[in-house]
Amino acid sequence: MTCLLEARGLTRRFGGVVALDNLDLAVVPNEIMGLIGPNGSGKTTFFNVVTGIYGAHGGSVTFDGADITRASSRAVYHAGVSRTFQRSRLSLPLSIFDNIMIGNHKRLNQGLWFNLVRRGEFEREFEDNYAAARTLIEVFEPRLAERMFEPVAGLPMIDRRRIEICRALISQPKLLLLDEPSAGMTHDETKELMDDILQVRELNRSLTIVIVEHEMGLIERITDRCVVLNFGRKIAEGPYRQVAVDRQVQEAYLGVE
C-alpha cells in the first residue's frame, strides 16, 4: 500500500449543497500535493473532513493504512496529521512559545502530578521543548526566536503564518495540511513563505504536504503534483503545467458550465 492518505467516494453535504461529491483522492508519501479549484469547490471541506471537524456522509478516509473516516480531530492528530487554518487560528494573547507548544501536545507529559509536583523534571522537559521550538522557528525567522515569550497578537500576518506552520510541524507529523498559507499576504510575503516551506522540506524529506492555495505561482513552484476540485469532484490530476492547460480546469475557473 503506497498511499499515505487515501479518500474513497468521500461525500459531505451541507443542507442541500454537496461540498464533497464521492471524491477519490490519493496522497503518496513524501510528495507535495497542491489541492486547487475555484472557491467553494470543497478544498477546505476536504481538510475539515480528514481532520475530523466534520463527519463524512459517505465514503472512507484511510491514513497510513488505518481507517480514520470516523476518527475525532484528536485521533487524527495523534495519528500524525497536522494542519494550518485558512483564517489564522493562533491564540493571540498567548506567547509564540505557547502557541507552538499547543501543537506539541502529544509529546508533552500531561499528568497532573508531573505538572504540579515534579517541577524539576518538568523544568527539564520545558527546556528541551524550548530548545526544539527555538531551532524550529529559527529556520523560518531568527527574529522571532528572540521574542519567544511575547504575545503573538502584536505580530504581522506573515509571522503569524510562520508560527502556525511551526505549531503544525513541532510534533513532527507524517502529513502536513496547509490551508491557503498565502491568504492575506502581499506578493513578496508569499514569496518568502514559499522559501520557508521549501526549507521545511529540506529539513525533513520524509514529510508529506498537501497545500490548498489560490496563489498559482506558489503552487507551480513547490508542488510535485496537483489535484483540481470543482463542486466537490476531482476534475483533473497531474503536474501543475499539465492541469493548468486542461480545458475542464480552465472552464471551472472561468465558471463556464
Added chain:
Amino acid sequence: MSRIVRQLSRFFASALFVGALVATAQAKDRVKVGFIGPLTGGVSVNGIGGRNSAELAVKLRNADAKAKYEYELVVLDDECKPNVAVQVATKMAADKEIIAGATHYCSATAIATVDVYHKFGFPIIVWGAVLPDITYRSKYAEVHRVNGTMIDQNDANAELISKLGFKNVAVIHDTTDYGKGHNAYFSKSLAKLGGKIVGTFGVTADQQDFTAELTQIKALNPEVIYFGGLTPIGVRIRSQMDKLGIKAVFDGTSGIVSDAFIQGLGPLAEGALAFREGASTEKLPGGKFFLENYAAQKYDNPPEAYGAFSYAAMDLILDSIEKVGPDRKKVIEELANVKDRDSIIGKVTFDDHGQNTVALITKYVVQDGKFVEWDDSEYAAGKRKLPGQK
C-alpha cells in the same frame, strides 16, 4: 433622593446635637451603647420605631445633668435576616468600646446571634423577639429579654378562636425559627382545646406567589387560617386569599401587629386577628410618659408595638452602666440581679435565664383600619361578625 436627603439631615442634626453636648458637658467620659433592629426590609417600621425609642432613652439620659457618662448610641441594621444579624452582631460585640446593646425585633435574628454575644461576653437585652429559645435554649449570662415569649400569646390565640366556635384551622408559617415556633406552640394549645389543624404549610420569607399553597388550603376549606410570620408575607397571603375567594378568618401573631400591615392591605385587613404579650402601650404604667416624649421628638415613624420595650431595655442598660461603670463583665453581673425594677413597661424581673416574666396578653382585631383591642371591639360586642362566625 428623599432618602439621602433625610439621612443627611439626620446626620447633621445628630452632629449638631453631639456638638452641643460636647460644648456643655466636656467633663463626662463618652460611653458607647448599641442598638440592633431591622431598619430596612419588610418590617423596618418596627425596627425604626424601636431605634427611635432606644435613641429617646439615650437622649433623655444625656440631657439629665446627674448622669455620670456621655452616651453615644451605635445603631446597626440586621435586616431581619439571620445571616446579616450575625455579621452586625459580631461587628458590635467585637468592638470593645461598645458596652452593651438592646438587640433584635425578629426572633430569627435573635436566636441566630445569642451564641455570638456569648462568645464575645457582650451583654444584651432583647427588645422585641418572642421565641422562647432565645433565653431558654441555653443559659447565657449575657442574654436578657424585657418582652415576653410567644407561648402565652398562642394559648390566648387558640382560646379565643375556639371560644368563637371555630374548629378547623389551616396553618401557614414562615420556616424560620419564629414561624416554626409559633406553629408548634399554637398547634399544641389548639389541640388541648379540641380544635383541628387541617393542614400545615411552610413558606419562605421572600416568597411572592402563594396561590399554589392557598389553592390547596381552599380545598380543605378551613374556617380559620392561622399565620405564624411577619407583616410582609402576611400582607401577600391575606390579599391572595381574597383573589382565590377564600372566606376564612385571618388569624395572625405578634409579627403582624404593625401599621404596615394595615397600609399594605387597606380594607382587606378588616377582621384580622393578632396577639401580643404585654399591655398595649397606652395602658402601660409609663405609657403616657413614653408616648409624650416620643411625640416631642417629631420622628416620622410611630414607636410601633415594641417601641416601649426597646426604650425600657435601653433604659435598663443605661441604669446598670451608671451604677457599675462602663465594664461589660460588671454590667452582666448587675443585670443578673434585676428584680421588681420599675420601668415604663411595669416591673421588670429577670429569671435565671434573663427572661422577664410578662403574663398579660393583648388580643387585637383590625377594625376600620386600626388594631383595636378585642374586648373594646365591635366584634366582641357582637355588632360585627368575623367571616363564618356563628
Added chain:
Amino acid sequence: MSEVRQKPRAPLLPGVVALALSTVYLIALLAVEKQPLVIGLLALAVVAVLAAHYMDWLNPVARSFAEREGTLSVYAILAACVVAAFFHDNHFVLLLFVTVLLYTVATLGLNIEFGYAGVLNFAGASFFGIGAYTSAVLNTYTAVPHLLVLLIGGMLAALIGSLLLLPVLRTRGHYAALVTIAFALLLKTFLEVNDVLGGPQGMQVKGMSILGWSFNDNFEVGKIEMSFYLNYFVVSMLLLCGTFVLVRRLERSWIGLNLDAVRLDETAASCFGLDIARWKITAFVLGNFVIGVAGALFGMVGGFVAPNNYTFADSLIMVSILLLGGIGNPWGLVVATFIVVVLPEKLQTIQEYRFLLYALIVIMVLLFRPEGLLPRPVRRYFPGWRA
C-alpha cells in the same frame, strides 16, 4: 541552558518598597476610625497610584514581581503577619482580614474555571456555601477532625458541581451561563426549604479546634491578650499560600497551557489533540474543590451559615472581584478582594451603597479597562528564567 541564566535579573528593590509601602498603608487604613481620615487615606491611595503610573514607577514593580516572585511572596506573607500582629487583639479587623484571605482563596478557585479554562461559573457563592454547610453539619453532628472537614467540604463542592458537568460540557456561551445561574438559584431555594439544614433560619457552626486547641478562645502570649481570630488568620494564611502555589504551578505548566488553549479556541485545540472535555472537567472540579475548602473554613470563622449568604448576588460579587483584579492574575485577585471587602467596612457612609458601588465599578472596568486593574502577563513557566 545554564549559561542563559547568568543574564541580569530585574532588581528586587522596587517590589520590596511597594510591599512595604502598601503594608504601612494597610495598617493605617485599618487603624483609623474617623471618616474624614479614611476618605483622606483612600484619596491618597488613588493619587499615589496615578502618580506612580505617570512617573512610570509601576513597571519596575511589575517586573520585579514577575521575576522575583518567589522572594517577594515570602515578603508578602511576612507583611501580612506584621499587619495581623499589629491588630493582635482587635477582633473586628482580624475578622475582616481573614475574610479577605478566604475570599481570595475562593476567587482563585473561580479563576481556574473562569480565567483559565473559560468555564462560566455564576454559582461561585453556591459552592462556597456547600463548603460552609458541610462544616456546619459535620461539626454539629459528628466528631470528624476539623482539618478533614475542610477537605470533605471541598470534595462535596467538587462532587455536587460535577452533577452539572454534562450540561456544562454540552452547552456554550449564554446557554452555559444559564446552567450555573439556574444552579445558584436552585441551591439557595433548596437550602431555604430544607428543614434538615435549618431552612431560611440557617445553622450555627462550631468553631474550629485542632488537637484540643479551640480556635474560638482568646489566648495569651506572655501577658498580651490575643484575639481568637489570630488562630483563623494562621490557618487561612496557610490555605491561601497553598492555593496560590497550586494555581501558579497550574498556570505555569502544560496543563495551564491546555486550559488557555481550550478557552481561546476549542476547534483549533482539538485539532492538536487536546481533550476539551478532560480539561474543562479538570478545571471545573479543581476550582469548585478550592472554593469549597475556603467555604468550609469560612463557615467555621463566621460561626453561622444561612441560605441568604450564598445568593446569586454573592456569586456576582465573586465574579466582580475576578474582573476587577484582572482575570487570570492571582496578585490582581488579592488587591481586588481587599478593595471589595475592606472598602465598604471602612467607609461607613457607603455601607448600604456597596452593591451599587461594586456594580458601577465593574461596569466601568468592562467599558474602559476590560483586562482589569492588574492585567494578566504572558505566561513565564519559571519566573526569572531567561533566554
Added chain:
Amino acid sequence: MDVGLLTQYVMNGLMLGMMYTLVAVGFTLFFGVLDIIKFSHGDVLTVGAFTALATYIGLRSVGISSTPLLLLAMLVVAILAMAALGMLIARYLVMPLRSAPPLNTLLITLMLGTVLREMVRLFYPQGANPKPFPALLPTGSINLGQFNLRLDNVIMLAAGVTIIIGLRLLLDRTKLGLAIRAVAQDEETARTMGINFTAIVLITFAIGSALAAVAGVMNGLYYNEINFGMGLLLGVIGFSAAIIGGLGSIYGAILGGFLFAALQTIGAVALPFASAYKDVFAFTVVIALMAWRPTGLIQEKISERV
C-alpha cells in the same frame, strides 16, 4: 382531583406563564438582533413597575381618581420611560461592547441590573420595603365550585395574548418587522439592503423594554405588591424560558414561558414533596433540559466556519 380545583391551578399557571412569556420574549428579541443577552431585563421590569406606581401616586395627589384614566396614564408613562431606558442601555452599554467577547456583555448587563435594583432600593422613598400596588382592574369574580374566576385575571390574560399577537404581526407584516428580521438574519446583508442597523437595534431594545414595563405593571396588578427584588427572579426565569425555548425564536420564548409556569405548578401540587420545592424542581428540570437540548427545544442553528 376536583375539576374546579384543577381549573384553579391551570388559571394560576396561565397567569404566571403569561408574565414569564412577556419577559422571555424580550430576551429573545434582543438576542435576535444582537446575539447578546441583556440580563438587566428583569430589573428594567422592576423600574417599570415602580415608575407606574410613582405615576399613580403623583396623579392621585393632584386629585385624579378615574380608574381607567389612572391605569392608562401608568401604562403610557411606564412604557415610554422603559422604552427610553432600553434605548439608552443599548446605545451606551451594549453597542460599545459588540466587538468584546459575549461574556462581557452578559456581565455588564448583569451589573447594570444590580445598579437599577439598588437604585430603586436606595433612592425610591422607603424603596427597601415592599410597596402596595393599587388594584385598578374590576375585581368581580364568579365561583364555579372550587374555581374562582376573577375578572381582572381574565383581562390581564387577554391583554397579554393581544400584545404577543400584536408583536407577531408587527414582526411579520410591517416594514419595521421586516427590517428587524433582516438584521436578526444577518447584519451585513441588512446593511447592504440599506437598513439603518443602529436604529433597528435601538427600536428593538425599545420594544423589548416596553414589554418589560407592561409585564411589570401586570405583576403589580396581579400581586397588588411590588418590591425592588421582584425583577431578579422574574428576569432569571424569563431568561431560562427564552433559553429552554431556544434563543431567537418568539415561539420558543412562549413555549418556555408557559413550560416554566407549568413546571412550577406541577412541582407545587402534583409532586409528593412540599410545595415549597417547586422552584427547586423547576430549575432542576431546566438544567436537565440544557443537558438534553444544549441549544433549546426549538433548536437554534450554530454554524462555525473553520
